[in-house]
Amino acid sequence: MLGKLIKYDFKSLMRILIPANIAILGAAILAALSLQFSLRTSVGAMLRGGFMQLMRTLSGLLVGLMFIGIAAACLFITFMVFYRFYKNFISDEGYLTFTLPVKTSQLLWSKLITASIWMLITGIVGLFSLLVFLLLGTSETSFFNTEIFAILGELFRVFGSATGSKLFLELMLFTLVAMVANILHIYLALIIGGVVAQKHKLLAGIGFYFIINVAQGIVSSIVTFAAAGSTVANMESSMQVDIIDPYDFGLVLGRLVSALQPMFWVTLATTAVFSVVFFILSHYLLKNKLNLE
Amino acid sequence: MAWIFSSDRPIYLQLTDRVISGILTGEYPMGSKLPSVREFAEIASVNPNTVQRALAELEAVGLIDNQRTTGKFVTEEEERITMAREKRGSALARDFLKNMTDLGYDSDQVSQLLREAQEEKEEDEDGYAGY
Amino acid sequence: MDMPVIKCSGLSKNFGNVYALSKLDLALPAGKIIGLLGPNGSGKTTLLKLACGLLTPTEGSIEICGTAPGQESKALVSYLPERTYLPDWMTAQQCLDYFEDFYSDFDRARAENMLAALGVPGDTRMKTLSKGTKEKVQLVLVMSRRARLYLLDEPIGGVDPAARDYILSTIIRNYSEDSTVLISTHLIYDVEKILDEFVFLQQGQVVSYASTDSLRADLGKSLDEYFREVFRC
Numbered sequence: 238m239l240g241k242l243i244k245y246d247f248k249s250l251m252r253i254l255i256p257a258n259i260a261i262l263g264a265a266i267l268a269a270l271s272l273q274f275s276l277r278t279s280v281g282a283m284l285r286g287g288f289m290q291l292m293r294t295l296s297g298l299l300v301g302l303m304f305i306g307i308a309a310a311c312l313f314i315t316f317m318v319f320y321r322f323y324k325n326f327i328s329d330e331g332y333l334t335f336t337l338p339v340k341t342s343q344l345l346w347s348k349l350i351t352a353s354i355w356m357l358i359t360g361i362v363g364l365f366s367l368l369v370f371l372l373l374g375t376s377e378t379s380f381f382n383t384e385i386f387a388i389l390g391e392l393f394r395v396f397g398s399a400t401g402s403k404l405f406l407e408l409m410l411f412t413l414v415a416m417v418a419n420i421l422h423i424y425l426a427l428i429i430g431g432v433v434a435q436k437h438k439l440l441a442g443i444g445f446y447f448i449i450n451v452a453q454g455i456v457s458s459i460v461t462f463a464a465a466g467s468t469v470a471n472m473e474s475s476m477q478v479d480i481i482d483p484y485d486f487g488l489v490l491g492r493l494v495s496a497l498q499p500m501f502w503v504t505l506a507t508t509a510v511f512s513v514v515f516f517i518l519s520h521y522l523l524k525n526k527l528n529l530e
Numbered sequence: 531m532a533w534i535f536s537s538d539r540p541i542y543l544q545l546t547d548r549v550i551s552g553i554l555t556g557e558y559p560m561g562s563k564l565p566s567v568r569e570f571a572e573i574a575s576v577n578p579n580t581v582q583r584a585l586a587e588l589e590a591v592g593l594i595d596n597q598r599t600t601g602k603f604v605t606e607e608e609e610r611i612t613m614a615r616e617k618r619g620s621a622l623a624r625d626f627l628k629n630m631t632d633l634g635y636d637s638d639q640v641s642q643l644l645r646e647a648q649e650e651k652e653e654d655e656d657g658y659a660g661y
Numbered sequence: 662m663d664m665p666v667i668k669c670s671g672l673s674k675n676f677g678n679v680y681a682l683s684k685l686d687l688a689l690p691a692g693k694i695i696g697l698l699g700p701n702g703s704g705k706t707t708l709l710k711l712a713c714g715l716l717t718p719t720e721g722s723i724e725i726c727g728t729a730p731g732q733e734s735k736a737l738v739s740y741l742p743e744r745t746y747l748p749d750w751m752t753a754q755q756c757l758d759y760f761e762d763f764y765s766d767f768d769r770a771r772a773e774n775m776l777a778a779l780g781v782p783g784d785t786r787m788k789t790l791s792k793g794t795k796e797k798v799q800l801v802l803v804m805s806r807r808a809r810l811y812l813l814d815e816p817i818g819g820v821d822p823a824a825r826d827y828i829l830s831t832i833i834r835n836y837s838e839d840s841t842v843l844i845s846t847h848l849i850y851d852v853e854k855i856l857d858e859f860v861f862l863q864q865g866q867v868v869s870y871a872s873t874d875s876l877r878a879d880l881g882k883s884l885d886e887y888f889r890e891v892f893r894c
Contacts, residue, residue, distance in 0.1 A: 241762050249750060324748070332746035336713050337763050338736035525717050528676065528710075530744075537883030540874035541854060571833045575826065576854045577694050578833060580874070 238339045242347035246321070247354075253317050254355055258362045261310045265366030268303035269374030271296035276375075300374075307366065314359050318352045319423050327431035327438050331529045341524045345424075345516065352420045353413075400491040407494075411505055418508045421515035422449055428519050432526045457507050464503040468496065533574040541576060545584035548574075553593060553604055554615050561606040564594065664727050666691050666810050666841040667712055671721030673865075674707050681707040682865040684721065691809070692838050694855055696873075696884070697845040699862035700892050705845040706743070708862070709812045712843075713740040726809055736764065739808035743815050745795045747787045753798060754783035760802050772805035775831070793824060800828060804835040811842040817851055825851055853884040861891065 275296040325334050325348070334344060368389075375382045396405040426449055430442025535544045552558045564570075567585065571578040585602060588594040592610045595603045605611065630640050665688040672685040682704045689695055697705050710716040711723050714730030725734035747756055753776055760767045776783070779797055787795060800816060813832070817825045833855060836842055846852055853859075853873060861868040868891065873884055880887065 238763075245759065245762075249748060252750060329742075329744040329746050330748055332715070332740075332742040332744055333748075335715055336735055336738070336740050338732050339763075340732050528716060535854060537886055538877065538881045540877045542874055568834065571855075572830050574854075575829055575833070577857055578836065578838075579693070579857050580854075583874075 238337075239343045239347055242337075242339060242343060243351055246325075246347050246351040249325075250318065250321055250351065250355055254314055254359070257310050257314050257317075258359060261307050261359075261362055262366050262369070264303040264306045264310070265370045266373065268300045268307075269370045269372075271299045271303075272370075272374035273380075275300075307363075311359065311363060314355070318355055319427065322348050322352070322424060323427050323431075323439055323442065326523070327427060327442075327527075327529075329529070331527070335523075335527075335529075342520055345520055345523065348424065349417065349420060349516075353417060356416055356420070400494055404494050407501060411501070411508075414505055414508050414512065418512040418515070421512050421519065422446070422453070425449060425515045425519045425522075428522050428527070432522050432528075435530075453511060457504075457511075460503060460507050461500075464500055468500040533576070535576075542580045542584040542587070545570075545574065545576065545581060546587050549584065549588060550593065550614055550618060553611060554618060558604050560604055560608070560611060562604050563600070564602045564604060566601060663691050665689055665724075666726055667843070668724045668727075669708075669721065670723075672708075672711065672718055672723050673720040674704075674711060674716060675719050680865050682711070685866055687860065687867055687870065689841060689843065689858075689860075691841050693857040694832070694836060694842045694844065696849070696852055696856040696859040697843055697862065698847070698849055698859055698884075698888060699868075701847065703862040704865040705862055706814055707865075709740070709814050709843070709845055712810070713738050713812055736766070737809040738812060739764075739803045739806040739810070740812045741799060741803040741814060741816055743818070745792060745799065747795065747799060747802075749788035750786060752784050752786050753781050756787070756798065756802060757783075760806070764806050766807040768805050768807060771835070772801055775801040775805065793820060796820070797824070797827065800831055804831055807837070807840075809840050811836075811840065813842065813844045815846055816844060817846060817848055829855055849888050850883075850885040856884070859884055861888070863892070 275293045324330050326344075335341075337344075371385045372381050375385065395401045423446060426444075426446035427439070427442035429445040429449075430440070431438045433445075434441035533548065535541050549558070549564075553560075558564055564585075565573060567578050567581045570576075570581045570585075574581070585594060589596055589602075591614075592607065593605055593614055595605055597603060627637075627640065630643075635643070667687065667689040669685050669687045672682055672687075673680065674682045685704075685708070697708065699705055707716065711718060712725060712730065714735055717730075723730065726737055728734050751759065757769055757772055757776075760772070761769050776798065779794070779801065781790070781794065781798060787798070790798065803811065803813070811832075816828050816832070820828065829852065832842060832844070844852060844856070856873045858870070858872045859876075860870045876882060876884060876887060882890075
């Protein structure tokens with residue numbers, strides 16, 4: 238049943254999110270090409286012809302527009318993922334959703350999994366688009382920017398090393414956990430809005446997002462503060478300039494990472510605990526308190 | 531079109547009356563197959579259980595034969611239908627007489643009225659009112 | 662007698678301080694079409710929502726075919742809410758797929774026939790249908806399940822007489838002997854012909870529960886007349 242739920246969630250978002258992701262990629266390519274065009278139009282040409290000048294201005298404008306477009310598309314995708322949740326759970330569609338022969342937990346899981354997948358897809362498309370833009374749009378002399386390749390190679394080398402790959406994995410892990418926590422945070426807010434408000438449930442949900450945010454902020458700053466002492470001590474002992482060469486990038490990174498380890502795990506654990514709490518609360522409210530209009 | 535029922539009698543009784551009328555007037559000829567319970571329910575727009583009950587009543591008095599596999603048929607025993615006709619006829623006559631008496635007619639005046647009506651409506655054989 | 666399809670014991674539901682149902686006891690048998698009748702705010706919708714698991718009782722219990730509402734009971738219950746609940750991006754065909762995927766008792770061929778009779782093409786999106794047609798599609802989906810219990814909330818409220826006939830005949834056509842149909846409505850005159858039994862609710866409690874024919878036989882009154890008498894203002 239969970240599989241079927243995911244299938245339909247995926248389908249309903251696919252219609253909107255695939256075109257939106259293609260639009261992001263397309264905008265990035267277009268921006269890159271028009272930037273390349275304006276880089277290659279020499280200053281002399283610019284002075285000579287009003288037409289060229291116009292084209293250059295236009296292409297600059299286009300680059301800006303494309304970036305605004307990409308930002309809008311990303312916002313739009315995020316909004317759609319959560320609007321889908323609201324429609325499916327809190328609005329009239331809830332009458333269908335909550336009378337399906339499935340467990341409430343399965344409903345919640347399916348929403349969490351589809352949202353996570355779409356967020357990841359969008360994130361990957363976004364990164365890829367940035368890469369395309371940097372590769373295609375930033376060189377005056379060649380079609381591809383070879384310097385970017387070099388930097389990429391360096392990045393891969395650093396992340397490929399023992400410390401680097403550990404750092405990379407930890408970053409990935411943290412991204413995932415933070416993403417899940419954020420999704421569940423918004424879900425919980427929407428659910429509380431649906432339970433508490435008689436009308437304007439969506440608006441109430443947005444309000445509760447900020448209330449949860451404040452509560453979460455207070456708790457996590459207490460935890461962080463408690464953990465901060467040892468981290469600062471760690472940093473001081475391991476980063477003394479007289480022991481390490483500040484220009485050895487790999488070494489500095491390694492020291493930094495190991496000094497920040499306790500802090501990292503504390504933050505990760507806090508975020509994970511928040512996720513679990515959000516999930517349990519959401520599940521309880523959906524099961525026992527939600528009264529559809 | 532849904533059938534109309536009056537509100538003072540159980541619907542299943544009104545249904546049996548209606549089906550008997552159908553049998554007597556030839557809507558459901560002797561020995562013919564009757565619509566199924568569900569078809570009846572849809573035609574009359576009533577509950578299938580009510581139809582079931584009405585048809586069971588008719589089965590009990592022998593107007594309907596239930597052949598388990600093929601369905602329900604109007605009986606082929608003529609005397610059953612004759613009996614039903616007589617019963618319906620005398621019931622109608624009694625009702626008619628009672629109504630006329632209530633209006634203040636005596637039986638001679640009723641007979642007189644009936645003769646006149648007969649003459650006026652030569653060609654219209656079964657122009658009964660009220661039912 | 663078999664196990665009741667719905668069994669409520671001391672069932673109460675309150676919203677804040679307002680009691681929608683209070684200490685309601687009721688057992689409904691299989692194989693009947695039953696009217697759930699009562700004035701507005703008498704708790705009809707609340708009872709249906711409790712039966713299909715959209716709400717949880719404040720006190721007391723409700724059982725569907727012997728189990729508390731949950732995943733198991735939801736597979737047995739076919740519920741038609743007052744709202745139009747189909748996602749507007751879905752086509753009629755996708756709605757059928759959806760029901761077929763989630764409900765093992767869904768009779769697709771039957772649903773296809775009814776949709777064809779209604780003249781709803783498979784590739785129409787719900788968004789483009791009128792409210793009345795959407796409601797009919799929902800009815801078709803709900804009645805195409807071979808469920809044990811059908812819960813129909815005001816199925817004929819706010820539709821024209823032709824649609825009313827269509828809805829009632831759809832219910833009659835698809836009802837089977839071992840399932841129970843519970844129809845909530847305040848339009849008693851239109852539904853009483855198809856009811857075996859009726860439950861009158863008032864202020865969250867059962868005022869009377871009897872068979873429609875016995876009412877006529879005993880009191881010489883139609884349900885509609887009786888209702889007007891009981892709930893005279």
